[in-house]
Each structure stands twice: as structure tokens, then as C-alpha cells.
Amino acid sequence: MHFKLPSLAAWSFLLTSAAVKAASMPSKVYGVNLGSWLVLESWMLPQEWLDMGGESCTPCSACIADEFSFAKAFPNTVDGIFQKHWETWFTQADVDTLKGDGINTVRIPLGYWIIESLVDRQTEFYPRGGLAQLIRGLQQLQAAGIVAILDHHALPGVQTPNQMFTGHCTSDVEFYTEPNYLRALTWAGVMTALSHIHPAFTPVFAIEAVNEPIMDAAQTPGYGTYQENFVTVVRGVEAALGVQIQGLTNPQSATNASQAILDFSSSQNNTRFNSDVKTALQNTASILVEIASANSTQFDLTRSGRGQAPLVTNFMDVNWQNDNPPNPAAAAWGPQAYDNHLYYVFGGVAAADPTDYMISICNLNRVQADAALGDSPLWFGEWGLPTQFNATDAFLQQWADAQKLAYSQGAGWIFWNFKVEHSTLAGNLSREWSYIDGVELGYLTKDPSAVHNASVCAPFVNAS
Template sequence: MLFLNKPALILLGILATGIHAWLPDGIRDANQFNQSIHDAPGNSTFSKRNLPGFDKIRGVNLGSLFVFEPWMASGQWNNMGCGPYKSEFDCVVGIGQDRADAVFQQHYSTWITQADIARIKSYGLNTIRIPLGYWLFEPIIYWDSEHFPHGHVAFPYLEQICEWAAQAGLYVIIDLHAAPGAQQANQPFTGQYAPNAGFYKPWQYDRAYQMLSWITEVIHRWPAFRTVGMLEILNEPSQDPSVTTGLLDQYYPGAYAAIRAREAKIGIGGDQSLHVQVMNTLWGSGNPETFLTDKQFMAYDDHRYAKWDSSVAVNKNAYIADACRNNRFSNWPTIVGEFSLSVPDNVQWNGDWHPDSNKDFYNRWFAAQIIRYERDTNGWIFWSWKTQLGDYRWSYQEAVAAGVIPSNAASINRGACDGF
């Protein structure tokens, strides 16, 4: 593993935006940092602007890597000393900054390894989505009131994951999964179990713009990020319009402008521009295109969990029918960035739904979802690659091991929707 020693911070002035981008010491000297991605090895088949050069995106999320969701991996969470706490914020407060940095560094170094990336590739997948928290960019953190693992501890592992992905020929989507102040209340995927969604304020938007601007330059200038082609500016905003003040008319246009301004500053344009991704209209936070005056190289994210959709009857035929018939066509181009094989909590361990005795159903349901997603959208990304739930319905690698998902993603049962 590269860069295991804890690096110091170096502040580099970025005059055009009036902010500073930091680099962990020892990772890149100035000449390396300024190297064009055109000079990076293994980049010949990828274009930043274009979706990757294959028919459909087929991928997995690296959930709970850089934004830990305790429900997914309670064993790991407990071993880190975080067991009593609901979120990363709470754990850092509880165990202290130094200890938190050490245990999270151990987590980053072991949760996803190069062997995982190789296996993802071997299963016929071509994409990974990497959720990040805003605290990766330390200059925007209020350290007296915001408590997270230090970004300089996590960054070398993000770089290493992206390098492994590039070597494997995997396309990478980076996702601002956790926004300043939390974009939803009481959700550990925001990094804090906040009682209110505090993101929807102009000054919080400004902090997000700074983080997105910084990671844009990293993506373009650091060779390890050479197959990162898409940057999602906000995962799963609140669906309550009384909460999301300024989301459509301020944040989305502002985030898009911040990314394009940073690209212009460093001389990036044309077919090297990033796709900028937002949740699509089907998510329920409004049509993201409403106030976008420039939609060049936009992309959209659709999350589909029948588990939480009360309009779908809780029986197997209804689940297959929903997967086969539910039109996911919305803003274009869309990718179904999250879905799973999980069913409602109150039935998931009953005999008719138990994963051990219903593998044929889950195999067909997976195939039915894939058929629809590949028909209506540019592809799909399963949540997640890995869990500690002992339940393959949330874990792609465990579902393959169980024979529920084929070991070649292109080899699903194409007749799964016959009769529906």
C-alpha cells in the first residue's frame, strides 16, 4: 500500500477562486501535480466528457469506505471503537481525534483492497462509484464544531483506489455523498446523525462549491484519477420542498459553474470536461434542469429501492412486475446509481422472502431490474460491493458467491421479464 505514513499538510494557493487546495506531503511534487492526464498511462480508451467506451455502465458502489454507514458493517464499526455511536461525527467526538484518525486509517487500508478491484473487474463490471464526505477537503471544516477523520488521512487511499481502478480499466464516478450541514436529517450517510437538514443555506452551498472545485482539479491533474469521468454534486437531497430552499435555483447552477470555472482555470475543455451528475426528477426533489442554463455534459442519478416503495405490493409477482414495467426514463443521460435486492424489513426474514430459500426469486428479480435499467438508462450501479450483514441482498460479491448474481454481469437471465 502506498503512502502509509501520516502526511503533513501543504497549502497551495489557488488564486482564481480565492481558496486553498491542500496536498499530503510526499504524494506529488509540483511537476507531477501539473502533469496533464493526457500523459498518464492507460488513458487512451477514456474520455472525461464521454461516458465510457462500452455499451452500458455496470458497476458497484464502494459503500462505507470513505463515508461509513454503521448499519452496513457493525463488526468493523465496533472493532474501531465506534460501536456506541451513530455516525462518523459522533464517533470522532466520542473517541477523540487522534484515535479516530488511526482507526479510520486502518479501515481505509483494509475495507477495499486491490484484490477487491480485481474481482470487480473479473465479474464483468466496468464502473465503481466512490461516495465521499465533504470533510475530505480540510480547509472548509470548522474544527471547533465539526468532527470528522482528517481528510489528509483518507486522501492517499482515495488516490490508491483510483489508481487500482485505472489499472484495471474501470470507469470511476466520484460522489459528494455527504454535504456540509447534512442534506437529510438522521441519516448516517451524511457523516453525522443531524436532527435537521442544515445544508440548504447559501454559506453551506459555498463550502460545497469549494470542495467540488478542489476535487475537480485533483481529478484532472493527478494521474491516478485518469479514469474518473463523472462528479456527482449531491447524493439524495431531501424530498421535502419546505426544507430544500435554493437547491434547484442556487445550488445546482452554482455547483455546475464552480466545476466548469475550475476546469477553465486549468485549461480543461472539450472532450475532457467532466460529466456533472445530479439526482434525476424521479428522485422527488424537483426537476434538476429547471434552472440550469447550461446543461452541457450533465448526467443524472436514479436510485430505485422497491423496499421502501409503498406502491409496490409485497409479493414476488409484484416485485418482478415492478422491475419489468417501472419506467425509469427521466432526464438524460441517467444511471441507476443505487439499487439492491432487499425487501421490506417486516418480511425480509420470513420464509417466502428468506435469502437462503428463495435464491431463484432473487436471481430473477436482479435480472428483471437490470433488463429495465439497461433499457431505460445508461446503466446501473449496485449498492453495495461489500457489507458485513450476512445478507447477499445488499452485497454484490456475496450475491455472486451465492449464485444469485452471475459471475459475468452480461450473462443475466434475459428472459426474466417474460410474461410481465
């Protein structure tokens, strides 16, 4: 996919210095995911989903259970319906609560369709208007002093089969193809540029390349090359905007951000700047003009990234995949961090028994195993309190403490999710899946850096 660049005559001002981006990675990440906001997963808000006009089914591909099927079924009303959802699911009250609970980081799951130019409207169906909502939310987070990770949660073509979190429940997985890799690279370029020159994106310190790719590396052809290209696109956009990147020089003295990226892409002879990278940079330049001139997202293209720090590029760690996976550490160029997700409730980690759960978590060595392969710093970008058994309140408090202690051995943790619907249909979901409820119920401490019992693991360490 290649976009035609509009005339830049009207944008021929000199790049001006912007305020230095304030966001940086916290010394320890204490975070929550803003799940079901800009990528809706209907299992977390079952009553609202039905009220919107959606359906519930197993498997989720058999009915209107995701954003794709909803937009396809209701093409004339989907934008307005989702606008209401976006405005009410994540609000200023939620920001205030998270700040009061000591949260310093949010991970924001995003679909590729938030950049609307990347969507093929003949075959792909998603709501419009999400970028303006992201801008609104980032402004609120900035005011609260909470930093953000932009997580590419739902990739073009779908990266994992039959999952609501991809935006399209389908067994037809086509992300791992040249055209969709290119669309994802363009997405990364646009988000990188916005993070440096759009004032609302000040809280952003990291961009995650792919949420939860297929675990079998034999089913993800080209993924290692994509990792290298992703990092190169991010660093190329940054260098074009005046951010200092080791090994890259920007001879441009020139113009607006869009033209600077376009000129920079054509000037690179470095072998890392292959045709896909250069095309993604050119597409980024084009899309920036569209976003900058749209009423709901407009911003000043004459800003630069001079004086700003590079973003942290972020990947699922090498141990997320099996079957000889590529190591994302090989793609690092500048600051990079790694992500792992750990859910016991789905099985395969420990026996469905409180004691086995505690033995497993209290002897977890994922931080050390990743570091030995160069995947450090590592944060745990998704975890929660759900179990395979009926957990008591006392156990959930222990379970929360033990997980926090384990994950804090690395760069920190990000709970899934910040909240879950309260309804008869949702039942007790929020008891184990909602961070806000977990604090209110006393399972999670009001101070995220604290635990109820620092010795909670003592009886289980080195147990068999």
C-alpha cells in the same frame, strides 16, 4: 468561507501538457458502489464498528453510530482507527474480484471532510487522511481499467436528516444554506481540478453534486441555484486548466494550475460567474496548493488539462424530488448525466409480494419519464436485492435479472454495495446487499451484461 491564497512564487512554472485523461463514460455502465469505505455506514459492518469502538442504536443519532460522533468521542485516536478501516475495507483483492466479475465502473461515496480545509474543527468532527486513501484506491482502479464517479455523498451541514450516509445522524439539516452551498462548491472545484491534473485521478469521468437530497423540494431552498453554480464551478475550473469549454475562453498563457484558476476567476464577466462561483474558484486555488505540497497527497501543479475531455456533471434526476423541484437539466453545460436510486425494501414502491415486485419492475418507465424532461442519460446509481419478505434463492435470481433489464434501458446501473461484512452480527445482510456475494451465490451473473433469463419479465409486462 474564503481561503487566503498562499504565496505562489514557488509555483511560477509554465503549465505543461498532461497525458490525455483516459477515462470516459462507458457505453453501458455496469458498476458497484464502494460504500462504507470513505463514508462509513456502520449498519453494513456492525461487528467491525463495535470493534473500532462504535455503538449501535435506534435512532442512529442516539449513540456513537456515525463518523461525526465517533471522531467527537475519540479525538486522539480516530485518525489511526479509520486508517486501518480504510486500508482493509477496500483492498487490491477487492479490485481484482470486481475486475474478474466484469465491473467497469465504481461510484465512490465521499464526504466533504475528505477536503480537510473545509471542516470547522471547532464544531465538526471527522477523521483525517481520507484523501491519501482515495488516491491509493484510484491508482488501483486505474491499473484494473475500472472508471470512477466521485459522489458527494455527505454534504457540509448534512443534506438529509437522520441518515448514516451523511456522516452525521442528526435532524439538524443545514446544507441548504449559503455558507454550506459555498463549501460544497469549493469541494466540487477541488475535485474537478484533481481529476484533470493529479495523475491518480485518471479513472474519474464524473462528479456527482449531491447524493439523495431531501425529496420534498419545499425543504431544499436554493437547490436550483446550487445546481447551476455547481456546473459553472466545474466548467470554470476546467476552462482555467485548458480544457475546451463551449462559451469560455482562457486568455492565460501563464502559470501553475492554482494561479491559472485564480486568474481565470477574476477575468470572468459572464453572469453565471456570480460571487459564490468566483469565491469557490478562489478557494479551490488555495486548497490545491495545500494538497500539492502535503507529503501524502503531493502532485505537480504545473500540469494542465489541455487535450482532455470535460467531466460529466451528475445530479439526482428531477423525479427524485416532488413539490415543484428544479430540473437539473436546466443547469447543463457540457456533458451531464442523471442518477436515480430505487429500493423496494423500504416500501412505497410495490406491495410486499413477489408478484407485485415483478409487475412493478417489469413495467418501470423511469428512463422514459426522465428523458421526456431532458434528464438523459440516466443511470441507476443505487439498487440491490433486499426485499420486504423472505425471498427464495429462485426469486432473487429473477429479481436480479428483472432489475438489470429495467435499468439497462438507460445508461446502466451501479449496485449497492460492492460488499457487506460477514459476521454473526451482520447475519444474512450480504446475501442481498453484496454484489460480490450475489455473484458467488448465483443471483447475479458473472458477466454483468448478461442475465439468466432474458424473458423473465414476459409474464408481468402490462399486468395489473
